[in-house]
Amino acid sequence: MNVIFIIVEIMLAFALALSFIRLAKGPTMVNRVVALDLIAIVVVGMMAFEAVRSGEHALLDVAIVVGITAFIGTAAFAVLIDRDARAQK
Amino acid sequence: MINILVAFCLVSGAVFMLVAAIGILKLPDLYQRLHASSKAATLGVALLLLGAALDSGDMGVVSRCLMAIIFFILTAPVGAHLITRAAYYQGEPLAKETLSDEWAEDRSAREP
Secondary structure, three states: OHHHHHHHHHHHHHHHHHHHHHHHHOOOHHHHHHHHHHHHHHHHHHHHHHHHHHOOOOHHHHHHHHHHHHHHHHHHHHHHHHHHHHHHO | OHHHHHHHHHHHHHHHHHHHHHHHHHOOOHHHHHHHHHHHHHHHHHHHHHHHHHHHOOHHHHHHHHHHHHHHHHHHHHHHHHHHHHHHHHOOOOOOOOOOOHHHHHHHHHOO
């Protein structure tokens, strides 16, 4: 089981690093919002994994809250960008 | 036995997360990037949460995990749709391999 934990941890860390690269590169703001959304989802996955590894199941509550916050953030960014685009026309 | 199931869920969930991250880095276009992130990442996080639910064996933890899975499956398409619509209105460019843009054709046919 220990080997599997290490493999999963490395894969999740790589996923987080790749989405941070997109967050830094992203040509427009919308790309950065997408990267932030993916970062939040990967963090939720890491919390679920950590709950299995350490046996601390209270982390799942934190994961649910992070997920809800990420969705609200994405929706708010989308509404802001939409309003901006309509105002410019 | 349950350990094998948990390990399978964790590894496949992490693989889907990695696929989503590679997709968001490598695909040429915002719309294709969103396609990678919203589908693969949702499946990955659902599998990881399922692994946590199987590992605990506690009713409270299982119900929390199921609630989180249902929440992610419900909200990922909504968020992707909102952000794609905002990006299209803002004039986010399509990839140069794109074959057809039916929304633009519809709109130009309606208001010439």
